[in-house]
Amino acid sequence: xxxxxxxxxxxxxxxKDFRDQGILVxxxxxxPLELHEFSVLHKVEVSERAPIPGDVILINDDEFxxxxxxxxxxxxxxxxxxxxxxxxxxxxAELPGDTNVEAKSLPLIQVGDKIQIxxx
Amino acid sequence: MGNYKKVxxxxxxxxxxxxxxxxxxxxxxxxxxxxxGGIHPVAQAIADATGGEPFDGxxxxxxxxxxxxxxxxxxGTARVGVYPMKKVLTVDIHATSPxxxxxxxxxxxxxxxxxxxxxxxPA
Numbered sequence: 089x090x091x092x093x094x095x096x097x098x099x100x101x102x103x104k105d106f107r108d109q110g111i112l113v114x115x116x117x118x119x120p121l122e123l124h125e126f127s128v129l130h131k132v133e134v135s136e137r138a139p140i141p142g143d144v145i146l147i148n149d150d151e152f153x154x155x156x157x158x159x160x161x162x163x164x165x166x167x168x169x170x171x172x173x174x175x176x177x178x179x180x181a182e183l184p185g186d187t188n189v190e191a192k193s194l195p196l197i198q199v200g201d202k203i204q205i206x207x208x
Numbered sequence: 209m210g211n212y213k214k215v216x217x218x219x220x221x222x223x224x225x226x227x228x229x230x231x232x233x234x235x236x237x238x239x240x241x242x243x244x245g246g247i248h249p250v251a252q253a254i255a256d257a258t259g260g261e262p263f264d265g266x267x268x269x270x271x272x273x274x275x276x277x278x279x280x281x282x283x284g285t286a287r288v289g290v291y292p293m294k295k296v297l298t299v300d301i302h303a304t305s306p307x308x309x310x311x312x313x314x315x316x317x318x319x320x321x322x323x324x325x326x327x328x329x330p331a
Contacts, residue, residue: 105309106309109309111285111308111309113285113286118266118267119266120242120265120266120268120269121269122269122272122290122291122294123242123286123287123290126286126309127286158283158284159283160281160283160302161283163244163281164244164281164283166244167244167245168244168266170286172283172284172285172286174285182284182307183283183284183285183304183307183308184283184284184302184304185282185283185284185285185286185302186283186284186285
């Protein structure tokens with residue numbers, strides 16, 4: 089069941105560099121300009137709740153199991169459409185804004201891509 | 209023309225960096241809140257104490273050289289480095305330390321974290 093669903097509307101120039109380090113930074117479209125460079129901007133369709141461990145984050149058809157979620161992730165995502173996604177396999181969030189998923193290669197994000205958070 | 213006052217902002221419990229001295233001027237007067245849900249109480253407290261103008265960064269943007277201080281609620285990766293990178297004084301309400309891809313820009317003379325309204329005092 090989908091608890092969060094959104095569509096990518098812009099991809100900053102530095103997103104590829106961040107992705108190469110296993111990080112994707114998301115913000116809603118109204119984020120200040122200075123954040124656009126390294127962010128995936130998106131337009132939210134469903135915003136029921138933030139991820140919790142055990143959920144799956146879908147980037148188009150790629151699945152990433154959520155392993156750990158920091159203490160401010162929910163506020164960030166529900167208020168600002170902001171998510172720091174880290175594909176590093178950690179089972180405890182290092183930083184309060186981190187959402188940690190399986191350590192596998194993150195896709196190259198493009199405009200129109202669909203990002204979803206699903207629960208079992 | 210504003211009548212501005214200087215404040216000192218110290219790190220709160222578990223926080224890092226600072227203390228920062230913030231003194232707005234007519235050319236650099238914005239207390240720039242890049243937080244969820246409008247002007248954050250910490251940004252409002254800094255604005256009240258300094259005479260600076262609170263501004264919601266999620267409504268529209270201001271040039272970096274007009275920002276007296278940026279107030280963020282960053283969990284440690286992105287916003288935490290963006291404003292220090294541009295040499296803008298930065299207050300994180302969360303108790304973060306330098307980390308993330310922009311960690312190298314986060315220095316004690318530009319950044320202070322874990323800040324609550326009681327960590328702001330007149331200079």
